[in-house]
Amino acid sequence: DIKIDQNGNIYVLGTLNYTTSPTEVILKKYDPSGTETWSRTISWMNDNYGISLALDDQATSYAAFTSFDNLGFSDAVVATWDVNGNPGWTSGYLGFGGSPDAHKIKVDSLHNCFLFVESITALTDRDMSVEKFDATGSFRMEVRYDGASHLADFCYDMDIDNHGFAYITGSTSSPTTDLDMVVAKLDLNGTVGSIDWSTVYDSPTGGYDHGNKITTDPFGNVYASGLAEPPNQDADFIIFKYNGSGTELWRTTYNAPADGFHTPDAGIFSTGLGEVYVAGHGLWDDSTSSDY
Numbered sequence: 001d002i003k004i005d006q007n008g009n010i011y012v013l014g015t016l017n018y019t020t021s022p023t024e025v026i027l028k029k030y031d032p033s034g035t036e037t038w039s040r041t042i043s044w045m046n047d048n049y050g051i052s053l054a055l056d057d058q059a060t061s062y063a064a065f066t067s068f069d070n071l072g073f074s075d076a077v078v079a080t081w082d083v084n085g086n087p088g089w090t091s092g093y094l095g096f097g098g099s100p101d102a103h104k105i106k107v108d109s110l111h112n113c114f115l116f117v118e119s120i121t122a123l124t125d126r127d128m129s130v131e132k133f134d135a136t137g138s139f140r141m142e143v144r145y146d147g148a149s150h151l152a153d154f155c156y157d158m159d160i161d162n163h164g165f166a167y168i169t170g171s172t173s174s175p176t177t178d179l180d181m182v183v184a185k186l187d188l189n190g191t192v193g194s195i196d197w198s199t200v201y202d203s204p205t206g207g208y209d210h211g212n213k214i215t216t217d218p219f220g221n222v223y224a225s226g227l228a229e230p231p232n233q234d235a236d237f238i239i240f241k242y243n244g245s246g247t248e249l250w251r252t253t254y255n256a257p258a259d260g261f262h263t264p265d266a267g268i269f270s271t272g273l274g275e276v277y278v279a280g281h282g283l284w285d286d287s288t289s290s291d292y
Contacts, residue, residue: 001050001052003053003055005083006057009030009037010031010032011029012027012028012030013051015049015050016041023048023049024041024042024043025042025063026050027042027050028040044065044067045069046069046070049066049067050065051064051066052064052102052104054106054107055107056111058082060080060081060082060083060107061080062078062107063105064102064115066102074101076100076101076102077093078102078137080113088137089136089137091137093115093119093131095117095129095131096121096144097117097119098120099119103117103118103155103157103158108161112133112140112164113133113134113137114130114132116168117130117155118153118155125150125173126152127145130142130158130186141191143186143187145168145184145198147173149172149173151173152172153170153173154210156212157169157211161216165186165196167185167186167214168183168186169182169211169213170182171210171211177207178209179208180200181202181228182199183199183201183211183214183240184196184197184199185244185246196246198246199248208227211224211226212268213268215269215270215276217270217271219244219272220243220244221244222240223268224242225240226238236255237253238253238254239268241276254278267279
């Protein structure tokens with residue numbers, strides 16, 4: 001992952017010795033001219049993989065990574081460093097699931113940290129959840145999403161606002177159809193959070209649908225992009241807009257000239273002026289492989 005602070009400094013999160021065990025998470029800072037300012041590494045268990053990076057308004061770095069022990073069990077970890085690379089607080093997963101994987105990290109204007117995690121429970125298979133840590137690194141709560149069928153749910157992306165809400169997208173399993181796309185708004189205020197609203201999309205074919213990217217605008221609207229399986233085609237982009245109460249305002253799909261597998265997995269961005277930009281990859285014509 002890569003982020004840029006208010007002064008144009010660049011922060012890059014990755015994995016050191018990716019193909020050779022043990023691995024470490026590495027974070028590098030570069031000044032605006034590209035000169036390396038500092039480099040830090042961290043390990044939690046045996047193999048560690050950098051996943052997601054966030055910066056607050058003081059250029060504190062928040063790194064989310066997944067760590068595996070020698071038996072293959074995982075933990076989702078948050079580590080922080082200040083603007084000069086001095087280590088801050090670090091925490092493993094403190095929620096109710098087992099063998100968690102980190103997927104996304106965000107930080108709000110009060111320096112609360114939100115970690116998007118996928119983990120296992122004995123009763124509900126894999127679930128999506130968001131953990132909240134306060135500015136001191138103290139664990140505040142976890143809010144979990146478990147689909148109606150209590151089967152496997154899979155994380156893809158998360159965004160937050162400055163009012164204590166997290167917005168997630170991914171997929172949920174169904175016993176009668178394939179995966180369905182999920183969008184949910186989670187309330188992480190107070191001492192016990194909750195799901196404010198959630199919505200599930202199943203394409204008319206009952207096929208493979210999942211959310212890829214999610215973002216919000218300053219007016220509380222939510223934009224989610226995903227993959228939908230239409231009749232006689234492989235997969236199309238699908239984009240939804242919801243208001244802050246979860247009411248669908250519009251949806252649209254995109255299929256390139258060559259019917260094929262199209263996935264909006266590169267990014268989504270809202271201008272706040274009613275426009276939204278979505279990027280991904282797929283087959284543009286019959287003469288090429290996958291294009292962006």
